[in-house]
Amino acid sequence: MPSTLIVGAGMAGLTAARALAAEGIDVLVVDKGRAVGGRMATRRIGDAAFDHGAQHVSVRTDAFADEMQRLVDDGVTRVWLRTPSVAHPERGVEARYAGVGGMRRIPEALAAGLAVKTGTPVDRLEFAATDAIVLTPPAPQTMGILAANGLAVPDELVAIEYDATLAVMATLDEPADLPDGHVAPASGPVAWMADNQHKGVSAVPSLTIHSTAEFAAAHIDRDPEAWTKALLEAARPHHAGGVTDAVSHRWRFSQPHSTLGCGAMTVGAPIPVVLAGEVFAGARVEGAHISGLAAAEMVLDLLS
Numbered sequence: 001m002p003s004t005l006i007v008g009a010g011m012a013g014l015t016a017a018r019a020l021a022a023e024g025i026d027v028l029v030v031d032k033g034r035a036v037g038g039r040m041a042t043r044r045i046g047d048a049a050f051d052h053g054a055q056h057v058s059v060r061t062d063a064f065a066d067e068m069q070r071l072v073d074d075g076v077t078r079v080w081l082r083t084p085s086v087a088h089p090e091r092g093v094e095a096r097y098a099g100v101g102g103m104r105r106i107p108e109a110l111a112a113g114l115a116v117k118t119g120t121p122v123d124r125l126e127f128a129a130t131d132a133i134v135l136t137p138p139a140p141q142t143m144g145i146l147a148a149n150g151l152a153v154p155d156e157l158v159a160i161e162y163d164a165t166l167a168v169m170a171t172l173d174e175p176a177d178l179p180d181g182h183v184a185p186a187s188g189p190v191a192w193m194a195d196n197q198h199k200g201v202s203a204v205p206s207l208t209i210h211s212t213a214e215f216a217a218a219h220i221d222r223d224p225e226a227w228t229k230a231l232l233e234a235a236r237p238h239h240a241g242g243v244t245d246a247v248s249h250r251w252r253f254s255q256p257h258s259t260l261g262c263g264a265m266t267v268g269a270p271i272p273v274v275l276a277g278e279v280f281a282g283a284r285v286e287g288a289h290i291s292g293l294a295a296a297e298m299v300l301d302l303l304s
């Protein structure tokens with residue numbers, strides 16, 4: 001049975017892995033993180049829980065709609081909000097799905113039944129140990145892996161730049177009382193706030209606060225205590241309750257400025273090496289899904 005190593009257990013890697021496993025390929029998914037999900041992340045701190053990466057998922061393609069419906073039927077996702085897109089108001093009101101109990105439930109469900117090794121950073125690629133490799137980290141990290149293995153880095157990837165996001169996870173002493181569970185302030189430094197209790201993620205009042213890209217660019221390498229305090233102060237007028245505890249997280253490669261629209265890409269190597277991830281198909285969870293499917297198709301073609 002041919003085998004494929006997939007680096008990255010986010011939406012792109014897990015989607016590729018499931019599609020390949022369904023075709024009888026022996027798949028191993030490895031991720032440097034402690035858990036699966038990548039930027040679809042949920043963190044627990046005491047009794048509080050926080051979605052601190054992707055907040056919700058919207059659906060525009062038939063294949064992703066089918067995937068979401070299957071996850072809804074399995075009790076893994078549900079519609080959290082129905083709101084118009086800020087970037088595309090012409091699309092009207094869209095359903096926004098969230099993981100039941102947290103966004104990480106979605107990748108956890110996708111990983112079920114697959115061979116997945118977390119806590120495993122990949123640097124050296126062992127070309128003799130597998131028939132094909134799929135790399136799904138954000139572009140700068142994929143470029144690092146290619147370079148470390150003497151493989152050419154495609155010019156298209158070099159040009160990709162990412163926005164960062166600074167996230168603050170705050171536990172409150174009473175419900176946050178955000179209208180419809182979320183706020184997107186009109187001006188910075190806070191871009192988005194979500195009430196994890198309203199979302200059904202946290203048993204106790206808890207807020208996720210995301211910075212604007214501009215604030216993140218200016219503060220990401222500075223003292224986290226200072227930017228955490230600044231974001232909490234800026235968020236304060238928007239929520240009820242007092243903050244009892246707060247922790248922070250840096251998303252250095254939060255969202256790419258531009259994407260390539262090719263689904264996935266191969267690079268010259270001793271065995272088929274396919275590059276995938278949201279940067280190849282749209283800077284959202286759905287883009288990562290589309291890219292994962294494209295990567296699986298490329299691997300199947302190259303192995304046939």
Ligand SMILES: Cc1cc2nc3c(=O)[nH]c(=O)nc-3n(C[C@H](O)[C@H](O)[C@H](O)COP(=O)(O)OP(=O)(O)OC[C@H]3O[C@@H](n4cnc5c(N)ncnc54)[C@H](O)[C@@H]3O)c2cc1C
Binds near residue numbers: 009012033121122
């Ligand atoms: C703060 C924030 C908010 C967002 N909000 C939304 C939203 O509301 N809706 C939406 O649709 N999208 C949102 N996104 C974007 C969305 O999360 C991503 O587009 C999508 O999850 C990307 O999936 P991926 O599989 O391509 O990459 P990732 O999820 O980044 O997965 C890549 C994986 O590769 C692993 N990895 C990296 N390097 C190595 C290595 N050397 N060895 C092993 N493993 C490695 C990483 O640990 C990671 O798990 C948001 C992102 C952020 C950060």
